[in-house]
Amino acid sequence: MKASPYLVLALVLTVCFTLATGIEPRAASWSSRNKSNNVFGVLFGDGRRIFANQFFTMADVYFHSGYYPSVFDLREEGQKEIVEESHGHTDSPEDEIKEDFLGKPKDWIDRFGRHFRITKHTHLGGGNEREMLPWLRLAADMDPQKIETYTVGSFFLREHLNRPREAEAFLREGLRNNPNSYEILFELGRLYDENYHDNDRARDVWLLALDRWDEQFKNDPKGAKENKLAYEGITVHLAQLEREAGNWQQAIHWFQIAQKVSPDPNALQQRIDEIKKKMAAQPSPTNSQPY
């Protein structure tokens, strides 16, 4: 008996359809890839995180307008300059020397080749910082758990491009992906304080950041030591906020806490002394007790 090819085709299609209806619900639970809400998640799965660092580096390359060491140029590994910039660091003459990874030309080929390359260390400015944003956006899509992407992106958006709304949205996205991140909360507090001048929200967010920091490191003394600068940053900002609000007692309280972890407690002591002088000269009606 010879079977018709159309019948065989129909049978195969029926078997395929039946199997698909049976297997599909199970297959959905095999991988979280399909549940991802971004295209990179669907394409690369968790492998996309490998690219996140590369994209973050690209943002740093753009920040330097192409003046950037290759894998062959020996340079001290440190924090990327976009991260340092977001922490308020500016280049000193020593830093400039460190950044001169090219050094003197080694031979005539090297010397002549430099006429075509970018050999000047500069940072983006005048609104051109926007050019880094695509790479930060991509880095965030590739690795939503890479916290510095959100803090650096938000810093440049609000500080250099005067776009606090977009900065807030980016930070909130980061917070959704990393609900326990004290770094993102700290940056969010800065946005409320410096851009929106909303002291109450800034205070609340920074207090929450301190709680998160405590939760994260209460059983990890080594981690606490390594991240004490973040703790100092939050407490100093809280102190400054209270000082500006005239809550001097609370300002002193936060400065004293910051002193415990600060690499330069004397500088903080000076600020405490200044507040005490002011208090002595003009007692504040809001000398309420600290939290």
Place this chain on the structure above:
Amino acid sequence: MNTIWALAGIVIKELYRRKDFYVLFVLTALITVAAGMVNFFDDPKIVRYVKDICMLLIWISALLIALVTTARQIPAERESRTIFPLLAKPVTRGQFILGKFFGCWLATGMALLVFYVFFAIITGSREQNWPWLMYLQAIWLQWAMLAVVIALSLLGSIITAAPSSTTTICFIAVAGILLVGGHLNTVALHQPQPLQTIFYTIYFLIPHLEWFDIRDRVVYNWGLVDWLDCVLATLYAAAFSGLFLLLTWLGFRRKSLNT
């Protein structure tokens, strides 16, 4: 000279009859336009990443067009046996090589021109800036570099049997020079002997194609390269192209044409 231009003309016609250029151009255009349409933080002024992607695609496409077009010239003539009537006419083997070289170089130059016009339109429409001299330098230096690549590919095509192997070997060599060539001296400094000498020898022998890559200057809007440096780089490319063409001629003039 007329013989050389006649041979070159055939190669140019071949380029626009084949699909390679169209496919690569459409791919470049599609990827660039798609990248340009992505919205980052609602900022329509962001443009450098589009320039970066487009320039990279132009470099890859031009390199592929140059290599693929050149690598098949001599093997195709031999395989179809059209080389016999061609050389039976008053065409010397030297003229044949030069005709093929200029044909491939001009054809690649025309393709490059189309790519750069597209690049200028796309970036100019977003940036509202038309640095024509910068584009002229970029296209000229890239074209000069492609002359070396085409001459190298012609040399490869008389050594290896199949165009595919010539294309692959030349592509790896050129990509290697572009990516690592300029850093071999740095690498050599940190190697023990005799590796140091070997690396340094390679460094001084290879054509430094990375000089001709001024994509970063275009993308980051760093002004023009000194014109004198452009002239010197052009002479450097001409010297290497001449050397490879001479080697090709030396190899080809005694080569048996039977497949």
